[in-house]
Amino acid sequence: MAKATIDDVAHLAGVSIKTVSRVVNHEPNVRESTREKVEQAIARLNYRPNISARNLASHRSRLILLVYDDPAAYETPSSGYVIRMQQGTLKACKAAGYELLIHPCNYRDSDVEKDLRSLIERTRPDGVVIAAPLSNMPSIVSAIARTNTPYIRLSPGKSNAGEYSVATNDREVSAEMTRYLASLGHTRIGFIAGHPKHKAVANRLLGYKDGLKQSGLDFHEELVFAGDNSIASGSAGADELLGLADPPTAIFAANDDMAAGIIRVANRLGIDVPQQLSVAGFDDSSLARQIYPALTTVRQPLAEMAEAAALALFSENDEQMLQSGAQTVPGKLQVRESTGPAPG
Amino acid sequence: MAKATIDDVAHLAGVSIKTVSRVVNHEPNVRESTREKVEQAIARLNYRPNISARNLASHRSRLILLVYDDPAAYETPSSGYVIRMQQGTLKACKAAGYELLIHPCNYRDSDVEKDLRSLIERTRPDGVVIAAPLSNMPSIVSAIARTNTPYIRLSPGKSNAGEYSVATNDREVSAEMTRYLASLGHTRIGFIAGHPKHKAVANRLLGYKDGLKQSGLDFHEELVFAGDNSIASGSAGADELLGLADPPTAIFAANDDMAAGIIRVANRLGIDVPQQLSVAGFDDSSLARQIYPALTTVRQPLAEMAEAAALALFSENDEQMLQSGAQTVPGKLQVRESTGPAPG
DNA sequence: GTGAAAGCGCTAACAC
């Protein structure tokens, strides 16, 4: 049998199509008995509204677009990051009757902006969720803004007035991690900073400094290594920091991948973690629980952040919460096996 | 300015909308000069066809649905698996002008089938790509089949006649890995089998047996441990196998997660990998390069498989390749640090 | 080669 249409339902229920439309869209002004008749007809015919027809008539696509930096494009292992964002966005979309379109893209490509613009013009999503680090890149954000599609930035690093964004408290929770390490007796705490384009990660360095100060510890330039979020840069940082005359007894990396790089080096050098060296990361990527020893890290509530972002997009469509501005979902310390009391 | 429609373009170019439609859809029977006029008008107006209108009129959605088991639902770390499938499917979709809808679902939920059916009825995708292990589950596959939407199964374990599927040569390449371990001098090679519901993984056990035979080695029941694809089961298997009176000097796990579990145990027990124990996995998940030592494994060409699947779906729409049946994309050995010559 | 007309299955605006 061919798919039932709204007319079929209207006939069977003995009402007009407008009434069927009201029932389907949960609009008011329908008598309870009428509603029931219509619902029975819908069930009997297994009627499902045709999305294309609905979208055409209502000038909406009921599509949300999630754009993120493609982890597969250059062998970054942070696929858990993407999965968790997708999961959060999907949850909100599902609840609101939207579908999710995903779009991994490589910000190093010269034509990302054009690509993004073309995608949005073709698919006409009702909203766009922009993940970090794309959300930190002015040319990308403004390319999306120019399409006049509502958008929201995840972990934008620094939020602009009049723009909606969702972030975690990178700085505060990084300070907390640093204080935690200090509380274990560590006085020389190293830090491996993240990619400079990823602003939220830069906030973690500020938090590290805050934490040192709050613990009464001095900041030492030589204990900070400039990484780029990759495992390899974590290893390089560990090599440098551990080669110091007075090496740190704890190293805090601005993400889990770099922390994994530190642990690889420690394994290779025969340095026991956490006996001789404490290591902490940030993100609570799936990696954190997989490596040995399991990583002490910060759980970044990515799924929750993405969900909040999508929800904000929907309410923006409803013309409320228009100026809600920046929203924060706090991260939490996850203490595992890779940190312990300072040696000696 | 409001979005340009096909009428605007037709006016500007001085032709009928049907001609514009022909140009946009690359149909024949348009004079070259006319085509150029139309294309100029399209460019000037920055015209983009309205997808909803097009889909409504043509009875297609230009949507492909990718369904997979949700890695976030129960803390499985195999997000790289999902990302790579998404990537391959997206590539094929993009090339063909389709969009991709993703749908993670938990096969343990009692209402997956209903959920899936409802999703397909609502979104009306032109095709569905079903990932493993969902592709091995009769109730799920038949729920999708009943919607009369063309579908294709990835790594179905065993392919059905008249059904399209894409798999890798699990059995052959597992035999190859086993022969490789034997060639290093290992005579007692353990195997940690995967989840019984995941049939493709079961084929790896068969390959292991093949490889032993081809290397002139006897099969020993006690060297096989029944895992379930999780890291924990890999650890459990390692504990059991290494506790044997005559323990194996090499262990081949049916996936990378379980291999990681073996390495965790080895680390804990102070057993040097690969000096004292060789470990091999399967999948080449991102995990494989992250752990120390880096894992020798089999690169499963997931992105390529998913791409082939989506492409097959498109050609199926074009009513060709209808009975092409099962397709195979071969896996490749990735020798890294976790395997070496047998000790002694 | 090109065009006119008739929908596709809904929602929006307004009438009753």
Place this chain on the structure above:
DNA sequence: GTGTTAGCGCTTTCAC
């Protein structure tokens, strides 16, 4: 509360 009408922006069919 409920129904009528007029599109939304395309593709399809068929005529020329």
